[in-house]
Amino acid sequence: MQQDHPLVREVYPELVAELVDLLESEGERELAVCARDLRLVGECDCADDFCQSFLTAPHPRGRPYGAGHRCVPLLPSQGMLCLDVVDHRIVYVEVLDRPPLRRHGAGPRM
Numbered sequence: 001m002q003q004d005h006p007l008v009r010e011v012y013p014e015l016v017a018e019l020v021d022l023l024e025s026e027g028e029r030e031l032a033v034c035a036r037d038l039r040l041v042g043e044c045d046c047a048d049d050f051c052q053s054f055l056t057a058p059h060p061r062g063r064p065y066g067a068g069h070r071c072v073p074l075l076p077s078q079g080m081l082c083l084d085v086v087d088h089r090i091v092y093v094e095v096l097d098r099p100p101l102r103r104h105g106a107g108p109r110m
């Protein structure tokens, strides 16, 4: 079922390249590898202008991530990027105060 979701690196190649770079410079090699294979599972629906966050794993709405969850804040040149990681898996990419992401390929339309 996961296969139905597009690869984030095909939809937002620039963003994934940046994530991989930032993760490698943080010493998060394992996550840098995961970042290449993330799938775009859903978009954040908060409707805030500055927010372009997205889900990379299905997660029940409003449910805490629970044990094994950690936050990985990154230091991009612009805005804020933060990953939610559960059991070594990236489940959510927070993209805040960033220029509009450019979409490539055949991702789901807004």
Ligand SMILES: [Zn+2]
Residues within 6 Å of the ligand: 044, 045, 046, 047, 048, 051, 052, 053
């Ligand atoms: Zn949001």
